[in-house]
Amino acid sequence: MSWNLFGHEWAAKLLRGHLKSQNVRHAYLFTGLEGVGKRTLALRFAQALDCTSAPEPGEFCGNCRACRLIESESYPDLHIVEAERGTQVVVDQVRQLQRQLALAPYEGRWRIALFPAFDRANIYAANALLKTLEEPPSKVIMLLTARSAESLLPTIVSRCEVIPLRAPPIEKLAQALIEDGIAEERARLLACIAGGCPGTAFRMIKDPTLLEQRTEFLDDLMSLLSGNWAEQCNLIRKRLQANSRNIKKQRSRTIEMLDAWISLWRDVLVEAYAAEVPIGNPDRRDMVHRLASSLAPESVVYVLQRIEHALQDISRNANIQLTLETLMLDIIDVQSF
Template identity: 45%
Template sequence: MGWEIWGHTWAVNLLQGHLRQGRVRHAYLFCGPNGVGRRTLALCFAQALNCPQPLAPGEPCGTCRTCRQIAQMAHPDLLPVQVESGNTLKVDQVRALQHDLQLAPYESRYRVALLLNMERATISAQNALLKTLEEPPGQAILLLTADTPESLLPTIVSRCEVLRLRPLPPADLALILTQERDISPDQARELAHLAGGCPGLALRFYTESERYQDHQRWLQDALYLLGQGRVERFQYIENLSKDRDTFRAALQAWMTLWRDLFLCVSAADVPLTNLAFESALRALAHHLDERQVTYCLAALEQGLAHLDANLNARLLGEILLLGWPYLKPEHVGAPA
């Protein structure tokens, strides 16, 4: 079994080297985009740290009770900390973790703290964690995940071993999906591009049909709205913005659409993300200019940041759609 990781061979080799040489750090920070494999790699490392019957030094068996429980985040010596409510990771959660880390491991060599999506931790929560990073308990290892190191306090990052995970080339991921999941080559290629080379995201699109269908529907809605006036756009946003998580997912889908349009308008020799919409997007690009597309893409990126800062979702959506160009309905195509 061993490390069940697609790609990131260099990261696996680095972590195995630390284990084999007895140079395990007290804290690791796994960075990269959503679905790239941050949590999966962290859990595999936790298995390697505590597997009672490793296949070789640094090589967990993956099948024993300890490995299975860690994979399910249900092991007594694995302490997961993640966003529960309010869209942030709070200082009380960090303080509870600090108390638990002072206890000796129940049955394994290490107590492993797994802090997921640390970019969503409040400043007070990050500051509280500093004390543990500066004076870690002897039998505790902290594993943090975040989108980028820059989203955390520099004092947090400086006390961690940082591993920056990159998406796989879509062609490589498509081949893995075909070989490992028996997905047809055409579907694997679409999923790999749709996920931007992130294995976890590609698998979620494949196994969660609603996620895939929602993404495609939001793209179709965006194309439709480009041919509609202000009243129709406001009515659409009124319904979409009622659920913040759904609204965030729609904005993320729209970002991939406007990125694709930017590639089309600028005639970049780069594959698109939304292959099912390629013909429609290339036709639409003839009615847009680079300035318009750049503005919309930047506004969506800023809109996501404002949504995470708890700004009014409906007002935010109305402002975003007001900034989109108004096109003739016949210029807005649909996927073939």
């Protein structure tokens, strides 16, 4: 069976090569944007590691018990340690896994530990995992994913083979969506918003409310930019209370919101520097143009950094309202609308 990935052929080739030459590392770190295919690639690799009927070294059959159970993420030798969106991986999860990793695999050649979005682990969990990376048990392969290598402890990154995944070209995704039966205009818009990341595009196709939510996030951004600080704080409070009283949901929604804002400000940066790359929000060209023409490029960089910083803080359990209010103060400092 082919690895059947959307892009990332070089990464599949590299991993296949490690298997063929029996030179598999103890730990791999897949980095890249959400929806780019990190988890999918990690699972394909897990299948190739433990397939019992591989047609040739480095490949997997897709049909044996191991392949099928890994695909459905229910294989006894596959341990997935993750946190719900808006929460963090905690040290107990890592410790519990460590006890399991100390035992021989149940049925496979390898025990595989998958840590999706390990940038969402708290510092205690990260330090606990570091110990395992320093002294990896035999017959264990650890697969981590994260937005970027910089979002993890350098000591963790240095013990992993880093596989940086870039989004395939937007046009390639648009074509694939059109071939899948999505109307051309919609396919192009989805591919742009997803920044070429197939997982994100498919998520939006499956759940149309995500697109509506994005519209609300970007409309809110415009309202926030045109209000004074008191008005901004009111709007933030109102939105947080209206959407959910559940703090996990609030956090997860705020992360989605900041992601949408970052994508828009990246477009502003592209326009400010007249860079010739496709923008991610073609339906918001007017807004992008207005912001780009009213701010110096270095101010756009600053705003983008502040939003990214706020996103990181909120992912790490910072108080949501306080972080957003501080972010607004930072933005007020540079804006001149």
